[in-house]
Amino acid sequence: MQDAPNRPYHHGDLRRAVIETALDMLREEKGWQFTLREVARRAGVSHAAPYKHFPDKAALLAELAMIGFDRLRDTLSAAKSEAPNSLRDEITTIARAYVTFGTDNPALYRLMYSAEDGQAVGIHLNERALAVFDVLLEILRRGQAAGSIRKRPIEGQAAAGWGLVHGMTMLAIDGLLVPEKVGSAPLDAALSALVEGLGSPAT
Amino acid sequence: MQDAPNRPYHHGDLRRAVIETALDMLREEKGWQFTLREVARRAGVSHAAPYKHFPDKAALLAELAMIGFDRLRDTLSAAKSEAPNSLRDEITTIARAYVTFGTDNPALYRLMYSAEDGQAVGIHLNERALAVFDVLLEILRRGQAAGSIRKRPIEGQAAAGWGLVHGMTMLAIDGLLVPEKVGSAPLDAALSALVEGLGSPAT
């Protein structure tokens, strides 16, 4: 498809094609060396063509990272809506979905959290990341309203949950949570501990 | 000092000098672009001299990462020995030391967890990382023996703690735990929740 004979001179939507190709490359191998020229090669265009749509490589990576955060947020939202009624099961389900997203897309997940901050585009990137954070906030907010979550500063509790799943995901991606050393279900153990800690004492 | 006129032809201990220079560079700026040539430049030797001591760039990075893990382990051990008697305070102290190590050495910490795995040197690297893991294991083991920690598979609990501090550290390094959004002490909240979850119900 990439070299269809009647491919028009103007690609039409090269921007989207570049993004799709890059996402494919990220999906392939964890340790893939990401080069713009390789992206262009796979997209079937010349090596400088992407520069018409992205000012530089960092801009493309930032765009990919933002897409990743958007997808992660959608994944979590979907998992939340399918979760059972129990708040505890809901948290467990969403956490599992989070870690699964990371282990299913290791290169993308790594990229999402390795994009340079402090740049102009970094602000928007952080916005996307904080949207993920808000999904967790909402659950805890409901839990507090229902009385099954302690009435503590909610941001700290959400940060705890985010930090936990983020850390577990990164360790899993790096192959540091090998089952022999760590037991069969470390995430479950971690979540149990955390949820019980978050839970109100009466429960 | 790097261009003393009577600098001998042979550096004397270039291997150590390269490592020190590289660590200095990692300490300087978080987003620093790490190049072997720049290391050699700063060390005052030719651009290819480091190859007499490291087979390639990855080997140097792996060495730096191992040093980082060793230092982290020492930091945690030191914090542990200075901690108060209470197991809970001990966990809090060591966790704080962990996160502080990460935020104090952001580039080094990032490097430690971004070195490629599956390589030949990756095995040794993982050994160092698991040594850090063992510090956490030991605390929990004592806690279980004392009865203040639930008698659950201990590796899962340690993985929970490791994942938590690792995740909090990474988020902090990436500037995603901005105080306005997250409260003043998210780590404390997280640890409270986790410790209470780990703690035995009678406590």
Next chain:
DNA sequence: GCGCTCAAGTAGCCACTGTCAACAATGTAT
């Protein structure tokens, strides 16, 4: 239809990096 402008794609140059091979300087064993 004609010529104009402009977007989209191409080709090539420069700087820089990692890496290797050949050479030079130093120390060491015999």
Next chain:
DNA sequence: ATACATTGTTGACAGTGGCTACTTGAGCGC
């Protein structure tokens, strides 16, 4: 002293990214 091993230097090569000038295609007013 002589041969050798070690360590550092120089020069070179391929690969990469950023930048600029050039070419091709398409839309527009007339």
